[in-house]
Amino acid sequence: MRHAVGCSIQTKSYYLLIEFTDRGLYCEQGGFYIDPWKPVEKAIITHAHSDHARAGSSAYLCHTKTKPLLELRLGNHQYQTAEWNEPVFMNGVKVSLRPAGHVIGSSQVRVEYNGEVWVVSGDYKTENDGISGAFEPVTCNTFVTESTFGLPIYNWKSQSEIFAEIQHWVKENQSQGKTSVLIAYSVGKAQRVLNAVQHSAENIFVHGAIWNVHQALINAGNHLPAVTRITADTPASLLKGSIVIAPPSADGTPWMKKFHPYSVGVCSGWMQVRGNVRRRNADAGFALSDHADWNGLLQTVKATSAQKVFVTHGFQSVFSRFLNENGIAAAEVKTEFGAEDEKTNEDSNNVADEAIR
Numbered sequence: 001m002r003h004a005v006g007c008s009i010q011t012k013s014y015y016l017l018i019e020f021t022d023r024g025l026y027c028e029q030g031g032f033y034i035d036p037w038k039p040v041e042k043a044i045i046t047h048a049h050s051d052h053a054r055a056g057s058s059a060y061l062c063h064t065k066t067k068p069l070l071e072l073r074l075g076n077h078q079y080q081t082a083e084w085n086e087p088v089f090m091n092g093v094k095v096s097l098r099p100a101g102h103v104i105g106s107s108q109v110r111v112e113y114n115g116e117v118w119v120v121s122g123d124y125k126t127e128n129d130g131i132s133g134a135f136e137p138v139t140c141n142t143f144v145t146e147s148t149f150g151l152p153i154y155n156w157k158s159q160s161e162i163f164a165e166i167q168h169w170v171k172e173n174q175s176q177g178k179t180s181v182l183i184a185y186s187v188g189k190a191q192r193v194l195n196a197v198q199h200s201a202e203n204i205f206v207h208g209a210i211w212n213v214h215q216a217l218i219n220a221g222n223h224l225p226a227v228t229r230i231t232a233d234t235p236a237s238l239l240k241g242s243i244v245i246a247p248p249s250a251d252g253t254p255w256m257k258k259f260h261p262y263s264v265g266v267c268s269g270w271m272q273v274r275g276n277v278r279r280r281n282a283d284a285g286f287a288l289s290d291h292a293d294w295n296g297l298l299q300t301v302k303a304t305s306a307q308k309v310f311v312t313h314g315f316q317s318v319f320s321r322f323l324n325e326n327g328i329a330a331a332e333v334k335t336e337f338g339a340e341d342e343k344t345n346e347d348s349n350n351v352a353d354e355a356i357r
């Protein structure tokens with residue numbers, strides 16, 4: 001049994017091409033789900049982060065560049081791929097993927113039936129990172145948007161400014177004989193951080209989780225700077241003054257001991273809130289995000305010209321209220337998209353506690 005959940009826009013006279021069910025976003029006419037959180041027959045996957053791409057479905061459709069990451073994370077399944085803008089028809093419903101600019105292969109899903117167009121954003125970022133594909137707002141009747149950083153306090157610096165800060169920090173560490181440990185998600189952030197520091201040290205080392213993603217991307221034909229995997233045999237002499245990129249799950253674990261003396265820099269949008277830098281016990285926080293900031297979300301919603309906006313995944317109540325107050329019909333929808341990992345959940349909750357009063 002499916003149940004429509006958490007949807008508060010009056011739906012009486014309003015045709016829901018995509019419904020919000022307890023398995024995920026569902027298009028009944030097309031017979032598919034988008035980023036379902038339970039196993040389904042047919043899943044369209046926006047990108048390879050664990051809260052969007054879950055194992056157990058019978059068939060998957062994703063962007064060509066997302067496939068190697070799904071194979072790595074979900075194992076062998078039936079994967080159909082599409083390029084951006086390549087139409088795929090499912091029971092008369094026209095589906096196409098559009099760049100979301102979030103991580104490699106990340107896509108918005110455009111769904112069209114009987115002249116009605118819905119777009120599901122997945123996660124997105126409006127700044128072009130040179131790796132993920134340049135985000136494009138897509139004109140539609142109804143837009144389902146994320147709102148991870150949907151608070152006015154989130155206002156990113158440009159990528160080049162943050163990269164310069166990271167490079168400067170690495171130099172400082174090197175002058176003190178320290179290893180620079182940069183904490184970044186293995187899919188997306190790690191590749192951006194690697195681009196930022198590729199010329200800053202002789203050796204760039206990565207944690208095994210990042211190594212696996214790196215290899216999968218290289219094998220799929222992506223060009224990325226060379227890195228070395230940290231192993232038990234990595235000589236300490238090579239680590240001095242070097243750069244290590246590690247995922248949040250490794251931060252604060254005994255695995256880090258090897259790098260002594262070292263400094264930890266966390267690369268995450270949550271670092272815009274000073275309290276999170278402190279709580280993470282980080283020496284530095286770099287607010288480098290793979291999501292749109294407040295203005296990015298707002299400009300995107302306007303650029304879609306959507307008459308209805310469903311807000312999910314983040315600060316949905318704040319953002320949907322703001323849209324309604326500004327003449328755009330919006331409703332919040334509860335989904336099971338969340339953070340990539342535990343630490344991010346904590347950061348997010350802490351921000352919610354502090355920022356929403």
Ligand SMILES: [Zn+2]
Nearest residue numbers: 047049102123
């Ligand atoms: Zn994501």
Ligand SMILES: [Zn+2]
Nearest residue numbers: 051123337338
């Ligand atoms: Zn997400």
